[in-house]
Amino acid sequence: MEQSILQQQIERLLTVVEKPSRYIGGETNETVKPAATVRIALAYPDAYEIGISNQALQILYGLINDRTDAAAERVYCPWPDMADAMRREGIPLFTLETWRPVREADLFGITLQAELTYSNVLELIDLAGIPIRAIDRTDADPIVMAGGPSASNPMPLAAFVDVFFMGEAEEGLSRVVAILDEVKDRQERLDRLAELPFLYLPARGERPVERAIFADFSIDAAPTKPVVPYASAIFSRASVEVMRGCTRGCRFCHAGTWYRPVRERPVEDVVKAGLAQLGCTGYDELSLTSLATSDWSGVARAIKEIKAEKPDLHLSLPSNRVDTGPVALLAAANSRQRSITLAPEAATQRMRDIICKTITDEMIEQAIESAFAAGYTSLKLYFMIGLPLETFAEIQGIVDLGFRAREIGRATLGEKAKFTVHISASNFVPKPHTPFQWDGMAPPDQLRVKQDYLRRALKGRQLKLSLHDVRTSMLEGAIGRGDAITGDALEAAWRAGARFDAWTEHHKEDVWRDAFSAAGRDLVVEATRERDPLDPLPWDHVRSGVSKEFLLDEWWQSRAERPTGDCRWDGCSDCGACVGPVRNRLVEA
Amino acid sequence: MIAARASAPFGTGWWRPNATHPAVHTVRIELRLAIRDRARYLSHLEMVDLLLAALRRADYGVALSNGMRPRPVISLALARGVGVASEDERCTVELVGESHDLDELVVRLAATCPRGVVPLEALPAGPKTIVTGATYRIVFDAPGDSLAQAVEAYCAATELLVPRRSPKQRRNVDVCRYAPEPRLEGDAIVVDIAIYEDGSAKPEEVVRALQSCADGDLCVAGITRLAVRTAPKPVRVGATETT
Numbered sequence: 001m002e003q004s005i006l007q008q009q010i011e012r013l014l015t016v017v018e019k020p021s022r023y024i025g026g027e028t029n030e031t032v033k034p035a036a037t038v039r040i041a042l043a044y045p046d047a048y049e050i051g052i053s054n055q056a057l058q059i060l061y062g063l064i065n066d067r068t069d070a071a072a073e074r075v076y077c078p079w080p081d082m083a084d085a086m087r088r089e090g091i092p093l094f095t096l097e098t099w100r101p102v103r104e105a106d107l108f109g110i111t112l113q114a115e116l117t118y119s120n121v122l123e124l125i126d127l128a129g130i131p132i133r134a135i136d137r138t139d140a141d142p143i144v145m146a147g148g149p150s151a152s153n154p155m156p157l158a159a160f161v162d163v164f165f166m167g168e169a170e171e172g173l174s175r176v177v178a179i180l181d182e183v184k185d186r187q188e189r190l191d192r193l194a195e196l197p198f199l200y201l202p203a204r205g206e207r208p209v210e211r212a213i214f215a216d217f218s219i220d221a222a223p224t225k226p227v228v229p230y231a232s233a234i235f236s237r238a239s240v241e242v243m244r245g246c247t248r249g250c251r252f253c254h255a256g257t258w259y260r261p262v263r264e265r266p267v268e269d270v271v272k273a274g275l276a277q278l279g280c281t282g283y284d285e286l287s288l289t290s291l292a293t294s295d296w297s298g299v300a301r302a303i304k305e306i307k308a309e310k311p312d313l314h315l316s317l318p319s320n321r322v323d324t325g326p327v328a329l330l331a332a333a334n335s336r337q338r339s340i341t342l343a344p345e346a347a348t349q350r351m352r353d354i355i356c357k358t359i360t361d362e363m364i365e366q367a368i369e370s371a372f373a374a375g376y377t378s379l380k381l382y383f384m385i386g387l388p389l390e391t392f393a394e395i396q397g398i399v400d401l402g403f404r405a406r407e408i409g410r411a412t413l414g415e416k417a418k419f420t421v422h423i424s425a426s427n428f429v430p431k432p433h434t435p436f437q438w439d440g441m442a443p444p445d446q447l448r449v450k451q452d453y454l455r456r457a458l459k460g461r462q463l464k465l466s467l468h469d470v471r472t473s474m475l476e477g478a479i480g481r482g483d484a485i486t487g488d489a490l491e492a493a494w495r496a497g498a499r500f501d502a503w504t505e506h507h508k509e510d511v512w513r514d515a516f517s518a519a520g521r522d523l524v525v526e527a528t529r530e531r532d533p534l535d536p537l538p539w540d541h542v543r544s545g546v547s548k549e550f551l552l553d554e555w556w557q558s559r560a561e562r563p564t565g566d567c568r569w570d571g572c573s574d575c576g577a578c579v580g581p582v583r584n585r586l587v588e589a
Numbered sequence: 590m591i592a593a594r595a596s597a598p599f600g601t602g603w604w605r606p607n608a609t610h611p612a613v614h615t616v617r618i619e620l621r622l623a624i625r626d627r628a629r630y631l632s633h634l635e636m637v638d639l640l641l642a643a644l645r646r647a648d649y650g651v652a653l654s655n656g657m658r659p660r661p662v663i664s665l666a667l668a669r670g671v672g673v674a675s676e677d678e679r680c681t682v683e684l685v686g687e688s689h690d691l692d693e694l695v696v697r698l699a700a701t702c703p704r705g706v707v708p709l710e711a712l713p714a715g716p717k718t719i720v721t722g723a724t725y726r727i728v729f730d731a732p733g734d735s736l737a738q739a740v741e742a743y744c745a746a747t748e749l750l751v752p753r754r755s756p757k758q759r760r761n762v763d764v765c766r767y768a769p770e771p772r773l774e775g776d777a778i779v780v781d782i783a784i785y786e787d788g789s790a791k792p793e794e795v796v797r798a799l800q801s802c803a804d805g806d807l808c809v810a811g812i813t814r815l816a817v818r819t820a821p822k823p824v825r826v827g828a829t830e831t832t
Contacts, residue, residue, distance in 0.1 A: 014630050014672065020630035020672070021630055021631050021635055024630050024631075026627050026703050027703055028701070030704075226705075228642060230631060230638070232635065280646065281646065282642030282643060282644070282645035283642070283645075284645065380778055502627070546756075
């Protein structure tokens with residue numbers, strides 16, 4: 001299809017679809033490189049407003065476009081109204097920057113951030129006019145590559161993806177781009193890519209594949225000019241990743257294993273990068289991101305230095321721990337910030353020992369008191385329900401802690417003060433490469449009973465409760481630890497109309513149930529089934545760096561209700577992540 | 590240059606019990622912009638946010654309103670339909686500072702606005718005005734004689750009702766009342782749409798009325814707002830009636 005005709009057709013669609021700004025591109029800091037020899041379409045398999053806020057994609061976009069030979073262009077999953085209209089009019093999936101078809105790219109890279117976006121992965125491939133199954137692709141098709149944390153179990157998508165990138169792409173991606181530049185034949189490209197240790201090509205069999213680790217973690221790889229989204233994005237703020245990895249060892253946490261070891265960025269680099277980003281984006285908010293920013297050695301100094309430069313700046317610190325969070329949050333507090341999130345994850349000491357969350361009741365109460373005293377008027381406490389070995393005492397513990405937080409709020413701010421204690425309880429979903437990978441999810445009926453109890457018990461002034469949809473959690477659990485047969489169910493579900501499964505209004509429970517049945521599986525059984533530690537797991541050939549023996553030891557420790565110390569302060573726990581130059585690297589406070 | 594006093598920006602602790610209210614000088618400025626190419630698909634709110642970010646990137650501080658929830662003082666004179674381009678987009682904004690070089694403002698803003706958003710000029714904002722109408726150019730994918738026939742039939746009609754649906758109600762709008770005389774100019778139809786106190790017609794509604802008057806198909810290729818007409822805001826003196 002000729003380019004100008006395609007552009008006219010797209011423009012005609014934009015007048016009839018919802019939120020056309022999702023498809024127009026042209027945002028501040030976008031890069032257009034028509035003369036590049038290698039074209040890479042980078043896709044986020046969800047709507048524009050979700051995908052544009054994703055930091056990983058911004059990093060890759062910047063890294064590729066910094067090269068002279070390559071151009072990265074963005075693609076987000078078209079909303080169902082647009083996707084239907086595109087199919088009706090025969091318009092292929094196009095990139096935002098140039099409105100050129102994705103199928104003309106050399107590489108179609110899709111980031112896998114969550115299992116509930118997998119149906120959208122198939123939707124993207126199909127809309128691009130690329131055969132769904134990798135085996136049906138020809139020389140005219142781009143190489144479909146997937147990466148991101150959910151790629152750590154590639155098996156549910158193995159039939160649809162040509163190449164999986166395991167781990168952190170900052171260094172390895174340049175080797176991939178170099179191969180694409182050197183070799184033009186598709187098969188030859190795949191042969192060359194198969195030689196890289198961090199790439200998994202399902203068509204070449206299950207060979208061991210190593211997770212790539214960006215040992216240097218230098219600030220040079222951070223995005224300097226992130227694309228500024230239009231108003232509809234979920235996050236409109238500058239963000240600098242201050243630290244990668246976390247060795248706290250929470251046994252449910254996938255990122256806690258997948259991103260080991262801990263690598264911190266120097267304070268001066270972070271401050272400089274943050275101020276530069278603010279200047280080129282026009283944001284009035286800066287986020288210092290990591291898995292637990294309050295654990296970053298430089299947090300207090302960085303806040304002080306940034307506030308000295310920009311006293312009115314809205315500084316946000318997501319993912320704060322109860323034990324270290326308040327110190328940082330008090331330093332970051334200003335008149336614009338009203339809400340704070342703390343994540344005790346579990347409300348009783350027993351459960352916190354099981355999941356290896358090394359905090360005490362006193363620490364939680366102290367953190368709540370400090371938050372209210374600092375002027376925060378909206379306190380969000382984040383918990384999980386359905387954890388292994390959970391009893392009803394743990395659910396009651398959440399209720400008790402909610403009321404205790406309200407009591408502390410009233411004592412600190414005054415009996416009739418305006419404040420909210422927001423309890424958020426999500427459903428535990430076991431993830432690959434974690435000590436709880438062998439555990440099953442709690443049955444859906446049990447989760448609903450617990451949710452109902454929380455709804456009844458956590459009522460009252462100044463209290464709010466939010467719960468996660470059990471149906472979508474079950475699907476996440478069934479896909480997350482799935483295998484190749486799960487992939488068949490995924491394809492069947494997508495063909496029957498499943499897409500945007502993370503969006504409650506689009507989630508089709510019956511479609512998924514039928515698709516699993518057609519593949520000879522039961523969705524709920526898959527999600528709730530415990531795995532035998534002696535049986536092989538579908539993702540065993542993916543080497544995260546953390547040994548399976550360590551994960552199994554941790555699983556046993558959870559049964560003994562014993563937490564494990566953090567290797568940053570309590571000595572090495574021999575998880576296997578540190579090899580050669582790759583090891584914990586902390587900065588001086 | 591007009592200077593006024595406004596509330597202090599965020600972060601000065603104005604809402605805290607022992608806060609002080611430092612004086613901040615501000616200047617009200619009217620920006621005129623063109624919205625072209627793909628930028629015409631941006632919504633009204635997206636355009637406001639985009640301009641705020643562009644001003645911040647250009648290193649201008651936007652003043653904040655008073656009250657419990659201070660908001661940047663910025664407004665667009667007339668909401669533009671998504672998909673409608675504009676050669677006369679008017680934005681009134683209050684910038685922090687005692688004075689600003691307006692030519693420099695246009696240059697700096699042009700460098701920080703995204704593709705398709707083109708600052709044309711900046712003027713000191715005069716007394717407050719109300720929008721009384723706007724002129725649009727509508728380009729059709731249709732032969733000239735079809736357009737001429739449609740315009741003639743439109744002008745001959747005494748009433749042309751077009752249904753308007755909103756989340757709350759459905760009603761018919763008589764577009765002849767607001768846009769009585771569309772005219773053919775080259776390959777396009779130019780129409781002046783008046784805005785009265787009780788409402789107005791949207792350019793898309795005028796298009797539908799023209800389509801209903803045409804003998805054949807009239808496919809729209811694009812709508813561009815050419816000009817916005819304003820008048821001084823009437824001063825209302827409220828009379829207090831006592832019995």
